[in-house]
Amino acid sequence: MAEILREHVLPKDRFVQPGPNALIRCVGLEKWYGGVHALVSVDFHAESGEIVGLVGDNGAGKSTLIKVLSGAHPPDAGKIYIDGDEVQLRTPKEAMARGIETIYQYTAMVPAMSIARNMFIGREPLSRFKIGPFGLMDRRTMVDHATRSLSNIDLTERSPDTPVEELSGGQRQSVAIARAMYFKSKLLILDEPTNHLSVKETNKVLDYVLSLKEQGIGSIFISHNMHHIFPIADRIVAMARGEKIADIMKSDTSIDELTELIV
Ligand SMILES: Nc1ncnc2c1ncn2[C@@H]1O[C@H](COP(=O)(O)OP(=O)(O)OP(=O)(O)O)[C@@H](O)[C@H]1O
């Protein structure tokens, strides 16, 4: 199996290279979890407005790469550049401040909190009134913005006060996407957003990713389902055992070729 996979590893000089204005770029990322080498000298990039499909088998290192790029985990080595500036991302908030919004594989939302609160987690608008050193959250502003954002994503039947735990998986993804739209992110990272979604919900998420692209907002989209990624992606990056093994424009490959590469 390893030999067959090896035969399909593209020579690195055939990987797509970043342009001079790449939105995000990393070079030589390394990450160890104890004895597990989760990222092996990974170079990766996304151009602005580009949809990059990130594929690979279980444990390939996809989520780890995303966690490093979004400031959730520090790399052990390597460099990250956003808009050409070298950055040290210590928290997801720092990545958000630079326009990188991430929907993680398992925890996109705080279920017991309302849609409105979830939209503004960590970035709550403060009202003019203060109690001691703490500003009060401007609830009205949050609800107004959430209401408008919900209409953007066709969730008009839901009040912004609805707890997220009452939403379906697809609706939760929609709220996360509305959040990215609201904060005018430059890049939305989605880790397995279509897992456990109905066909209808999946199509909705795929449509949003495409409509974000029309607004100039790119995405890194992780999925096990090549049939979800392939139609929307501009480029496909494949990983195996912590290494990037392919980086290819969609127009230069096919679903069959990629499926053979990663299984
Ligand atoms: N927090 C952690 N602690 C220890 N090991 C980890 C941790 N996170 C990931 N790993 C290990 O790192 C490797 C890469 O995991 P990662 O979650 O990045 O894979 P993945 O490509 O996202 O897989 P999947 O498709 O199953 O989500 C795996 O061997 C995994 O067990």
Ligand SMILES: [Mg+2]
């Ligand atoms: Mg993962």
